[in-house]
Amino acid sequence: MIDFHCHLDLYPDPQDMAIAVQHSGIGLLSVTTTPSAWPGTSRLAHQRPAIRTALGLHPQLAHERKNELHLFDKYLSETRFVGEIGLDGSPALRHARNDQLQVFEHILAACNRAGGRILSIHSRGAASAVLDCLERYDPSNIPVFHWFSGTVTELKRAIDNDSWFSVGPAMLAGAKGRNLVAKIPQNRVLLETDGPFAKSRNSPLNPWDIALARQELTQVWNLDEDRVTRILTENEKAILR
Template identity: 60%
Template sequence: MIDFHCHLDLYPDPVEMVREARSREMFVLSVTTTPTAFEGTSALASDAPRIRTALGLHPQLAHERKGELALFDELVSTTRYVGEVGLDGGPELKRYWRDQQFVFDRILNACSTAGGRILSIHSRRAAGQVLDALERHPGAGVPVLHWFSGTRRELKRAVAMGCWFSVGPAMLAGEKGRALAAEMPQEKVLTETDGPFAQLDGRAACPWDAKGAIAALSAVWGKSELEIEARLLSNLKALVSSA
């Protein structure tokens, strides 16, 4: 199984979460929300080769943590993965929009300077602006739009730009999420959970709950779960080899 967007460091017992994910032989992309969290989160999975840690600065924290951009610049050379980064157009964050744009542009520029990275990108209520930023920084790397919730038009634009997508059981529980997944290129989709933020049956999603996304994609794409699993594994190998 693959969980391409999970906050391992934010579970009540991160060590146990890593142990269980490793015992299940999962591939997990462990995203971070601040540069200062990167080294400690990386240490959690130091003996788990299938768990990779991404360097992030979450858009909801951009106004508070923009002072950590210098640290981001120092650390970006140590990992192939960057996330969670992006923009958030939620009304509660409107007053911090310029900070978000400044931080995201700086991050994309740093990734370009480093030769490109695999990016796990947040785009809630800001898909168009995220795509605009990616067009300004074509060398930033391979964008993977996490939990994409934009319009069909924005989806088509993202597909035309070569974006990838990570989808989880919480996203696919809704009609809109399933409709968007139906139009995503199957060769550029990976599964995620967004745990522990995403909730399933009143509890925090765990990495192995990505299996629920496999079942949902099976229904959406009209293929068996075995076919979906094979497709996802092939996708992951293609993404890693292309970056």
């Protein structure tokens, strides 16, 4: 199984965590929050085939780091994964709305020019705006909504636009998250932890805690664990094909 959204470089000891991931038997998509973090974070995956690194610029940092877009363009050819990117509609970030849009649009255009990338997308409080942006570009990019928290109407729109969704233990811990996941086609679901930000019992989630999300899916989908594992494995193969 693969953790499709984890901040490997933000654990207390990223090198030790990278070693543990490689030995754990799982895969990991290590997302970044700024382009300047790319060189150091991508080195964590060196000679560790279980780890892949995504190039990102987090929407919460867009107004502070938009001057790093030239670095995004520089490093984009080194990876087929982009994230964490997107928009954040939190009231505290209303002042940065234009900067977020500028950064997100730049990234989408760059990815299209590069032939398309797998995108790990943040959309808190901004799912409709994210979808508006995605629909302005050709479908060469593959959007994966990380921890989707929009409305059922927005979810349906994302599904109709061939989006994927990465879900983790934190999302599946609440009724809203479980209800949303139940409405996602099973063949569009991937696992994530969002560690070390997301927590379980007040402790940061580790990449191998995707097993907790798999266990929750057995209840949401009313399927046994072997069947859930087969579905998730086929989904991973499909998106990476």
